Amino acid sequence: MTRNKYSDEFKEQIIRECQETGNVALVARRHEISSNTIHTWIRKYRQQGSVKSLPRGEAVRAKALEQRLKEVSQQNDQLKRLLAEKELELAILREIRDLKNPH
Template sequence: MKRYSDEFKEQILEECSQVGNIALVARRHNISKSTIHSWIKAHRKNGSVKPLPKVLDKRINELEKRLEEVSTENERLKRLVAEKELELAILRDLRNRVNPR
Protein backbone atom coordinates (compact mmCIF):
# COMPACT_ATOMS: atom_id res chain seq x y z
CA MET A 1 0.00 0.00 0.00
CA LYS A 2 1.37 3.37 -0.98
CA ARG A 3 1.88 6.01 1.71
CA TYR A 4 1.16 9.65 1.00
CA SER A 5 2.54 12.63 2.86
CA ASP A 6 0.19 14.81 4.86
CA GLU A 7 1.08 17.74 2.60
CA PHE A 8 0.10 15.73 -0.49
CA LYS A 9 -3.18 14.73 1.12
CA GLU A 10 -3.93 18.36 1.95
CA GLN A 11 -3.16 19.35 -1.66
CA ILE A 12 -5.52 16.69 -2.97
CA LEU A 13 -8.29 17.82 -0.62
CA GLU A 14 -7.78 21.42 -1.70
CA GLU A 15 -7.96 20.37 -5.34
CA CYS A 16 -11.14 18.40 -4.67
CA SER A 17 -12.62 21.47 -3.05
CA GLN A 18 -11.71 23.66 -6.02
CA VAL A 19 -12.70 21.19 -8.73
CA GLY A 20 -15.77 19.87 -6.94
CA ASN A 21 -15.34 16.40 -8.41
CA ILE A 22 -13.56 13.76 -6.34
CA ALA A 23 -13.62 11.16 -9.11
CA LEU A 24 -11.87 13.51 -11.52
CA VAL A 25 -9.15 14.39 -9.02
CA ALA A 26 -8.70 10.72 -8.16
CA ARG A 27 -8.20 9.84 -11.84
CA ARG A 28 -5.75 12.72 -12.36
CA HIS A 29 -3.54 11.48 -9.53
CA ASN A 30 -4.20 7.75 -9.92
CA ILE A 31 -5.66 7.50 -6.41
CA SER A 32 -8.80 5.59 -5.52
CA LYS A 33 -11.90 7.60 -4.69
CA SER A 34 -12.26 5.67 -1.44
CA THR A 35 -8.78 6.81 -0.38
CA ILE A 36 -9.72 10.43 -0.96
CA HIS A 37 -13.01 9.92 0.84
CA SER A 38 -11.14 8.53 3.85
CA TRP A 39 -8.90 11.62 3.84
CA ILE A 40 -11.98 13.85 3.69
CA LYS A 41 -13.53 11.96 6.60
CA ALA A 42 -10.34 12.32 8.65
CA HIS A 43 -10.14 16.00 7.76
CA ARG A 44 -13.72 16.61 8.87
CA LYS A 45 -13.18 14.73 12.13
CA ASN A 46 -9.77 16.13 13.05
CA GLY A 47 -9.54 19.35 11.09
CA SER A 48 -6.53 17.80 9.38
CA VAL A 49 -5.57 14.65 7.52
CA LYS A 50 -3.10 13.86 10.28
CA PRO A 51 -4.51 11.25 12.66
CA LEU A 52 -5.34 12.35 16.17
CA PRO A 53 -3.11 11.10 18.95
CA LYS A 54 -4.73 8.14 20.70
CA VAL A 55 -5.16 10.15 23.91
CA LEU A 56 -7.16 12.84 22.09
CA ASP A 57 -9.16 10.27 20.16
CA LYS A 58 -10.05 8.50 23.41
CA ARG A 59 -11.00 11.81 25.05
CA ILE A 60 -13.21 12.74 22.09
CA ASN A 61 -14.99 9.39 22.34
CA GLU A 62 -15.52 9.91 26.08
CA LEU A 63 -16.90 13.40 25.49
CA GLU A 64 -19.20 12.20 22.71
CA LYS A 65 -20.56 9.51 25.03
CA ARG A 66 -21.05 12.05 27.82
CA LEU A 67 -22.79 14.43 25.42
CA GLU A 68 -25.20 11.67 24.46
CA GLU A 69 -25.92 10.92 28.13
CA VAL A 70 -26.48 14.59 28.95
CA SER A 71 -28.72 15.04 25.91
CA THR A 72 -30.83 12.07 26.96
CA GLU A 73 -31.10 13.43 30.50
CA ASN A 74 -32.01 16.86 29.13
CA GLU A 75 -34.86 15.39 27.08
CA ARG A 76 -36.11 13.48 30.12
CA LEU A 77 -36.07 16.64 32.22
CA LYS A 78 -37.89 18.61 29.52
CA ARG A 79 -40.67 16.02 29.53
CA LEU A 80 -40.81 16.14 33.33
CA VAL A 81 -41.07 19.94 33.36
CA ALA A 82 -43.84 19.80 30.73
CA GLU A 83 -45.77 17.29 32.86
CA LYS A 84 -45.37 19.44 35.97
CA GLU A 85 -46.51 22.55 34.10
CA LEU A 86 -49.59 20.67 32.95
CA GLU A 87 -50.31 19.47 36.49
CA LEU A 88 -49.91 23.02 37.77
CA ALA A 89 -52.26 24.39 35.12
CA ILE A 90 -54.87 21.76 36.04
CA LEU A 91 -54.55 22.58 39.75
CA ARG A 92 -54.89 26.31 39.07
CA ASP A 93 -57.96 25.65 36.97
CA LEU A 94 -59.51 23.56 39.76
CA ARG A 95 -58.66 26.21 42.34
CA ASN A 96 -60.29 28.90 40.22
CA ARG A 97 -63.44 26.80 39.78
CA VAL A 98 -63.77 26.09 43.50
CA ASN A 99 -62.73 29.52 44.67
CA PRO A 100 -63.33 32.09 41.90
CA ARG A 101 -61.66 35.43 42.41
Protein backbone atom coordinates in the same frame (compact mmCIF):
# COMPACT_ATOMS: atom_id res chain seq x y z
CA MET B 1 1.07 -0.97 0.65
CA THR B 2 2.14 0.89 3.78
CA ARG B 3 -0.35 2.71 5.94
CA ASN B 4 1.29 6.12 5.42
CA LYS B 5 2.02 5.91 1.72
CA TYR B 6 1.00 9.53 1.20
CA SER B 7 2.26 12.50 3.20
CA ASP B 8 -0.17 14.65 5.17
CA GLU B 9 0.72 17.61 2.96
CA PHE B 10 -0.13 15.60 -0.17
CA LYS B 11 -3.47 14.54 1.33
CA GLU B 12 -4.31 18.16 2.16
CA GLN B 13 -3.35 19.21 -1.37
CA ILE B 14 -5.67 16.56 -2.83
CA ILE B 15 -8.53 17.67 -0.55
CA ARG B 16 -8.05 21.31 -1.62
CA GLU B 17 -8.01 20.23 -5.26
CA CYS B 18 -11.28 18.32 -4.73
CA GLN B 19 -12.84 21.38 -3.08
CA GLU B 20 -11.72 23.63 -5.94
CA THR B 21 -12.91 21.33 -8.73
CA GLY B 22 -15.89 19.85 -6.91
CA ASN B 23 -15.06 16.51 -8.56
CA VAL B 24 -13.39 13.77 -6.50
CA ALA B 25 -13.42 11.25 -9.35
CA LEU B 26 -11.53 13.61 -11.67
CA VAL B 27 -8.87 14.36 -9.04
CA ALA B 28 -8.58 10.64 -8.24
CA ARG B 29 -7.98 9.78 -11.91
CA ARG B 30 -5.51 12.63 -12.32
CA HIS B 31 -3.39 11.39 -9.41
CA GLU B 32 -4.10 7.67 -9.91
CA ILE B 33 -5.60 7.31 -6.44
CA SER B 34 -8.77 5.45 -5.50
CA SER B 35 -11.70 7.83 -5.08
CA ASN B 36 -12.60 5.82 -1.94
CA THR B 37 -9.22 6.75 -0.47
CA ILE B 38 -9.84 10.42 -1.16
CA HIS B 39 -13.33 10.22 0.35
CA THR B 40 -11.75 8.69 3.48
CA TRP B 41 -9.29 11.61 3.68
CA ILE B 42 -12.12 14.12 3.23
CA ARG B 43 -14.21 12.42 5.93
CA LYS B 44 -11.25 12.43 8.32
CA TYR B 45 -10.54 16.08 7.48
CA ARG B 46 -14.15 17.06 8.24
CA GLN B 47 -14.20 15.14 11.52
CA GLN B 48 -10.81 16.25 12.86
CA GLY B 49 -10.09 19.44 10.94
CA SER B 50 -6.93 17.80 9.61
CA VAL B 51 -5.76 14.66 7.84
CA LYS B 52 -2.87 14.29 10.29
CA SER B 53 -3.20 11.30 12.60
CA LEU B 54 -3.29 11.93 16.32
CA PRO B 55 -0.64 10.37 18.57
CA ARG B 56 -1.69 7.33 20.62
CA GLY B 57 -0.92 8.44 24.20
CA GLU B 58 -3.74 10.28 26.02
CA ALA B 59 -1.58 13.19 27.24
CA VAL B 60 0.16 13.46 23.89
CA ARG B 61 -3.22 13.41 22.11
CA ALA B 62 -4.51 16.22 24.32
CA LYS B 63 -1.40 18.29 23.66
CA ALA B 64 -1.69 17.67 19.90
CA LEU B 65 -5.34 18.73 19.98
CA GLU B 66 -4.44 21.88 21.91
CA GLN B 67 -1.79 22.69 19.31
CA ARG B 68 -4.28 22.18 16.48
CA LEU B 69 -6.83 24.35 18.25
CA LYS B 70 -4.20 27.07 18.66
CA GLU B 71 -3.30 26.86 14.95
CA VAL B 72 -6.95 27.01 13.89
CA SER B 73 -7.55 29.97 16.21
CA GLN B 74 -4.58 31.80 14.68
CA GLN B 75 -5.84 31.08 11.17
CA ASN B 76 -9.30 32.26 12.19
CA ASP B 77 -7.86 35.52 13.55
CA GLN B 78 -5.91 36.05 10.32
CA LEU B 79 -9.03 35.47 8.26
CA LYS B 80 -11.03 37.90 10.41
CA ARG B 81 -8.37 40.59 9.91
CA LEU B 82 -8.30 39.93 6.17
CA LEU B 83 -12.09 40.15 5.98
CA ALA B 84 -12.08 43.42 7.92
CA GLU B 85 -9.46 44.87 5.56
CA LYS B 86 -11.50 43.86 2.51
CA GLU B 87 -14.67 45.34 3.99
CA LEU B 88 -12.82 48.60 4.65
CA GLU B 89 -11.47 48.63 1.08
CA LEU B 90 -14.99 48.11 -0.27
CA ALA B 91 -16.35 50.94 1.86
CA ILE B 92 -13.62 53.29 0.61
CA LEU B 93 -14.24 52.28 -3.01
CA ARG B 94 -17.98 52.87 -2.60
CA GLU B 95 -17.32 56.34 -1.16
CA ILE B 96 -15.03 57.20 -4.08
CA ARG B 97 -17.62 55.89 -6.55
CA ASP B 98 -20.39 57.94 -4.95
CA LEU B 99 -18.26 61.11 -4.97
CA LYS B 100 -17.51 60.75 -8.68
CA ASN B 101 -21.01 59.61 -9.69
CA PRO B 102 -23.56 61.22 -7.41
CA HIS B 103 -27.08 59.91 -7.93
